[in-house]
Amino acid sequence: MHPPLSLIWFFLTAGTSIGLFSFIYLTDFLSLFGLNTSLPPNMILFSCVISLVLIALGAIGASFHLGHKLRAWKAIKRFHTSWLSREAVFSGAYGFTLLLYGVSYYFNLHPAVQHFFGISTLLLGWLSAFSTAMIYASNRFVLEWNTSLTVLYYLNMYLMLGSSAFLATAYHYKPELIKPYLLLALLFVFLGLALRIAFNVRQFFLKRPTINEALNLPHNRPVKVLDTGTTTNNYCTEEFYYRRGKEMLSFVLPLAYIFTFVIPLMLLLYSLISANYKYAFYALAYASLFVGSALERWSFFVEGNHVQNLFYGLYPEEGYRLRKGYMEKKKTKISLRS
Amino acid sequence: MAQFALVIDLNTCVGCHACATNCKEWNTQASFGPLSDFDPYGREPQGVWYNRIMTYEVGEFPNTQVFHLPKSCLHCQDAPCVPVCPTGASYKREQDGIVLVNYDDCIGCKLCSWSCPYGCREFDEADKVMKKCTLCIDRIYDETLPPEHRKPACVLTCPARARFFGDIEDPSSEAYKVIKERNGFVLFPDMGTNPANHYLPRTETKVHIDEHLLKPENPLFLEVVQRHYKGG
Numbered sequence: 001m002h003p004p005l006s007l008i009w010f011f012l013t014a015g016t017s018i019g020l021f022s023f024i025y026l027t028d029f030l031s032l033f034g035l036n037t038s039l040p041p042n043m044i045l046f047s048c049v050i051s052l053v054l055i056a057l058g059a060i061g062a063s064f065h066l067g068h069k070l071r072a073w074k075a076i077k078r079f080h081t082s083w084l085s086r087e088a089v090f091s092g093a094y095g096f097t098l099l100l101y102g103v104s105y106y107f108n109l110h111p112a113v114q115h116f117f118g119i120s121t122l123l124l125g126w127l128s129a130f131s132t133a134m135i136y137a138s139n140r141f142v143l144e145w146n147t148s149l150t151v152l153y154y155l156n157m158y159l160m161l162g163s164s165a166f167l168a169t170a171y172h173y174k175p176e177l178i179k180p181y182l183l184l185a186l187l188f189v190f191l192g193l194a195l196r197i198a199f200n201v202r203q204f205f206l207k208r209p210t211i212n213e214a215l216n217l218p219h220n221r222p223v224k225v226l227d228t229g230t231t232t233n234n235y236c237t238e239e240f241y242y243r244r245g246k247e248m249l250s251f252v253l254p255l256a257y258i259f260t261f262v263i264p265l266m267l268l269l270y271s272l273i274s275a276n277y278k279y280a281f282y283a284l285a286y287a288s289l290f291v292g293s294a295l296e297r298w299s300f301f302v303e304g305n306h307v308q309n310l311f312y313g314l315y316p317e318e319g320y321r322l323r324k325g326y327m328e329k330k331k332t333k334i335s336l337r338s
Numbered sequence: 339m340a341q342f343a344l345v346i347d348l349n350t351c352v353g354c355h356a357c358a359t360n361c362k363e364w365n366t367q368a369s370f371g372p373l374s375d376f377d378p379y380g381r382e383p384q385g386v387w388y389n390r391i392m393t394y395e396v397g398e399f400p401n402t403q404v405f406h407l408p409k410s411c412l413h414c415q416d417a418p419c420v421p422v423c424p425t426g427a428s429y430k431r432e433q434d435g436i437v438l439v440n441y442d443d444c445i446g447c448k449l450c451s452w453s454c455p456y457g458c459r460e461f462d463e464a465d466k467v468m469k470k471c472t473l474c475i476d477r478i479y480d481e482t483l484p485p486e487h488r489k490p491a492c493v494l495t496c497p498a499r500a501r502f503f504g505d506i507e508d509p510s511s512e513a514y515k516v517i518k519e520r521n522g523f524v525l526f527p528d529m530g531t532n533p534a535n536h537y538l539p540r541t542e543t544k545v546h547i548d549e550h551l552l553k554p555e556n557p558l559f560l561e562v563v564q565r566h567y568k569g570g
Binding site: 001006064065067068071072075076078079081082083084088133139141142161209212213214215216217219221222223224225226227228229230231232233234235236239240269306307308309311312 | 349355358381382383384385386387390391392393394395404407409410416418421423424425426427443444445446447449450451452453454456457460461465466467470523524525526528529537547551
């Protein structure tokens with residue numbers, strides 16, 4: 001699949017926004033139970049502004065993916081069936097309640113009002129994230145994406161981005177929170193690594209359809225694409241098969257692993273083990289995650305193989321090779337009829 | 339419920355691209371046009387086509403067969419492109435089962451094309467909306483046309499008469515009859531889309547090499563003799 005840069009941008013901005021807000025709000029929420037986790041109002045306001053700006057930038061960036069940006073409001077119409085519609089509604093509502101939450105904090109309204117907006121924002125943010133993940137996971141024609149791992153990994157990435165951004169913020173406003181949250185950040189990065197490996201390993205075991213199944217032909221007949229009817233690429237070959245990306249994937253995917261997992265893990269682990277709580281570690285960990293996640297999302301798109309590629313002979317051949325038992329070679333003989 | 343569809347006879351289709359060309363011609367100038375073209379006379383011509391013809395070879399040499407597969411929107415009965423559309427621009431008509439796109443509502447998010455296992459939707463980069471085969475809905479209901487002309491452009495133009503059009507739920511229609519009589523099949527049956535467009539399978543064609551091939555006048559005489567004596 002061709003990676004749309006606007007969707008990668010939306011992932012990074014929405015991921016940081018929702019992730020950061022979640023940690024901010026939940027930490028503050030815990031203080032209701034008598035824990036010493038109440039955050040300075042400045043920290044909450046600062047994080048709200050950052051989250052709001054990011055989700056707004058994400059929405060603007062994502063609109064570049066649309067052919068008609070001014071009609072984007074119409075995306076609320078199919079809420080009952082379309083995950084994209086749900087994503088649009090939930091992410092819009094998330095931004096709105098986030099603004100109200102920030103306003104309620106700025107004017108120091110009654111705590112009940114603040115927490116009402118806080119809980120609403122948290123729920124809407126995660127519903128938005130879940131809807132975005134489901135757009136990919138529910139597509140049963142891209143087998144690499146069509147798994148619950150896609151959703152779990154996607155949501156965990158939001159937590160990875162959010163927890164490292166929280167660490168960098170907490171350093172300035174409430175340094176005593178760094179130690180416990182460092183453990184959380186490490187946990188999410190480890191979990192992310194495990195889920196990403198599972199996502200990649202799963203691709204080796206996929207039972208892929210063959211061109212025979214696409215054309216509804218018996219399995220024992222080899223089929224070869226002779227001509228796709230056009231002299232150059234068309235929409236289908238460009239949107240669903242990114243040749244340049246496929247060539248670069250073996251280079252980009254290891255880089256994505258290094259930036260998303262290896263570097264943040266090393267930085268956070270070093271900080272934890274050496275008890276050296278420096279701002280630079282968290283800022284670098286977030287920056288590395290940001291770059292790594294961009295590369296990882298790019299790889300996610302390029303790794304996806306749409307089944308329509310079968311008609312163009314551009315689908316991976318593993319399935320075909322795995323079923324070689326069916327491809328018994330028959331001896332043929334040309335004979336003259338007397 | 340009626341379900342209009344095309345039935346394509348793979349045994350007769352010669353891959354002349356007349357259906358695709360006439361489809362492009364009609365749909366560019368009629369109610370749903372234009373279908374944009376980019377660099378049409380240059381090195382990399384690209385454009386929107388509702389109908390594309392693929393050519394495949396089946397079997398192993400020398401027992402191979404070549405067939406042509408014209409592929410346009412299959413107007414699936416359980417069309418996966420419809421529920422994913424966030425604006426409702428993509429819809430399936432109840433009265434005849436034709437899947438259409440309302441260009442005024444389409445926001446060009448491309449998600450419907452991601453949800454089509456056949457690659458039968460194309461994004462028009464000039465109009466920034468998704469486009470697809472309409473089964474020439476502007477022809478088939480046009481009462482100003484003579485009844486025999488109320489068919490999709492591809493059906494009317496096919497020189498080999500490889501295309502049939504009709505209601506595949508109506509036993510009196512031509513499309514229904516040929517599907518039943520000649521074992522019509524659909525593409526990708528496992529995808530759960532229940533496509534309406536059907537294809538008629540190729541029948542086995544046996545070729546016998548007769549003795550006249552061994553006449554010295556035959557330009558392939560030497561090759562045939564060599565194969566014959568090698569027991570090829």
